[in-house]
Amino acid sequence: xxxxxxxxxxxxxxxxxxxxxxxxxxxxxxxxxxxxxxxxxxxxxxxxxxxxxxxxxxxxxxxxxxxxxxxxxxxxxxxxxxxxxxxxxxxxxxxxxxxxxxxxxxxxxxxxxxxxxxxxxxxxxxxxxxxxxxxxxxxxxxxxxxxxxxxxxxxxxxxxxxxxxxxxxxxxxxxxxxxxxxxxxxxxxxxxxxxxxxxxxxxxxxxxxxxxxxxxxxxxxxxxxxxxxxxxxxxxxxxxxxxxxxxxxxxxxxxxxxx
Numbered sequence: 001x002x003x004x005x006x007x008x009x010x011x012x013x014x015x016x017x018x019x020x021x022x023x024x025x026x027x028x029x030x031x032x033x034x035x036x037x038x039x040x041x042x043x044x045x046x047x048x049x050x051x052x053x054x055x056x057x058x059x060x061x062x063x064x065x066x067x068x069x070x071x072x073x074x075x076x077x078x079x080x081x082x083x084x085x086x087x088x089x090x091x092x093x094x095x096x097x098x099x100x101x102x103x104x105x106x107x108x109x110x111x112x113x114x115x116x117x118x119x120x121x122x123x124x125x126x127x128x129x130x131x132x133x134x135x136x137x138x139x140x141x142x143x144x145x146x147x148x149x150x151x152x153x154x155x156x157x158x159x160x161x162x163x164x165x166x167x168x169x170x171x172x173x174x175x176x177x178x179x180x181x182x183x184x185x186x187x188x189x190x191x192x193x194x195x196x197x198x199x200x201x202x203x204x205x206x207x208x209x210x211x212x213x214x215x216x217x218x219x220x221x222x223x224x225x226x227x228x229x230x231x232x233x234x235x236x237x238x239x240x241x242x243x244x245x246x247x248x249x250x251x252x253x254x255x256x257x258x259x
Contacts, residue, residue: 008032008033008034008035009033009034009035009056009057009119009122009123010035010037010053010054010055010056010057011028011034011035011036011037011055011056011057011058011059012036012037012038012039012040012046012049012050012053012055012057012058012059012082013025013028013036013038013039013040013059014039014040014041014043014045014046014049014058014059014060014061014064014069014072015040015041015059015061015064015087016041016042016061016063016064016065017061020061020087020108021039021041024059024087024115025039027112027115028115028119031116031119033119033123034119037049037053037055038052038053038055041064041065042064042065042066042067043064043065043066043067043068043069043071043072043075044066044067045066046058046060046064046067046072047067047072047075047076050072050076050079050082051076051079054080054082055082056082056083056122057082057083057084057085057119057122058082058083058084058085059085059087059106060072060084060085060086060087061086061087061088062086062088063088069086069088083122085104085105085106085118085122086104086105086106087106087108087110088105088106088107088108104117104118104121104122106118151165151166151167152164152165152166153166153181153190154190155181155188155189155190156188156189164181164183164188166201166202166205166206166216167205167216167218168183169181169182169183169216170182170183170184170215170216170219170235170237170239171213171214171215171216171219171235171239171241172194172197172206172213172214172215173212173213174193174194174211174212174213175189177191177193178190178191178192179192179193179194179197182239184237194208194211194212194213194214197214198214201214205217205218207250208247208250209231209233209241209242209243209244209247209250210241210242210243210244210246210247211244211246211247213241213242213243215233215235215241219235219236219237220233220234220235220236221234221235221236222234223243223251228245229245229248230242230243230244230245231243231245231248231251
C-alpha cells in the first residue's frame with residue numbers, strides 16, 4: 001500500500017472495451033502520482049494481474065468476459081485486496097458495488113475531474129488506515145449472502161444518484177439501450193435493457209408482458225384477454241399496457257400473484 005507521498009500509486013486498468021481502456025490510460029498518464037502496472041481485457045486476466053502486480057488501486061469494469069467485476073473479487077483468495085473503483089455505464093450496479101466496500105463508482109462517460117476525484121480518494125484512503133479495507137472472508141460473505149436479485153436501483157437525481165426501491169416501480173418500458181422506470185407520474189432512465197432487467201429483477205414481483213414492457217404484478221388491477229392471444233394489463237393507477245401473445249406463458253403466474 002502507499003505509505004508516503006513519494007511512491008506512485010500502482011494501478012491496474014480492467015475493461016474489455018479498448019476505447020475505454022485508452023481513455024483511462026490517457027487520463028491517468030497525466031497524473032505524476034500514478035503508475036499503470038497492467039491493462040486487462042477480461043476477468044481472468046484481471047485476477048492474474050492483481051496477483052502478479054499487487055496494485056494499490058484497480059479501475060474495474062463491471063461487465064467483462066470470463067468473469068464480471070464481482071466475479072473478480074470472488075477469485076482473489078489469499079490476495080491482499082487493493083482498493084477498487086468500479087467504472088461502468090450501468091448505474092444499477094452501484095448499490096452492489098458499495099456493498100463490496102468499493103472505494104468509488106464512476107459512471108461512463110466520465111470527466112477528467114471525476115477521475116481525479118477518485119484518485120484523490122484512493123490516495124487518502126491508502127495512505128491512511130488500512131483497517132478500512134475488508135478481509136476477503138468478509139467480502140465473500142457479503143457477496144454470497146446477498147440475493148441474486150436486487151431490491152434497489154440507483155437512478156439519476158439533481159445531485160447525482162439516489163436509490164429507488166424496486167417495489168415502488170409500476171412498470172418498465174424499453175427506450176433503445178435504456179429502460180424507463182415508471183413510478184406514479186415520473187419516469188427514471190437507466191442504462192439497461194429489458195432483457196437484462198428481466199433476468200435480474202425478482203420473478204415473484206415482476207413479469208414481462210411484451211418485448212418492451214415489464215410490469216410489477218403487485219400493481220396490477222385487472223387483466224383482459226384480447227383476440228389472437230394478446231391481452232391488456234390495467235394497473236391500479238389506471239395505466240393500460242398491451243401484452244403480447246408471445247409472452248402469454250407468463251400470464252398464469254401473473255394471474256396467480258395478483259392480490
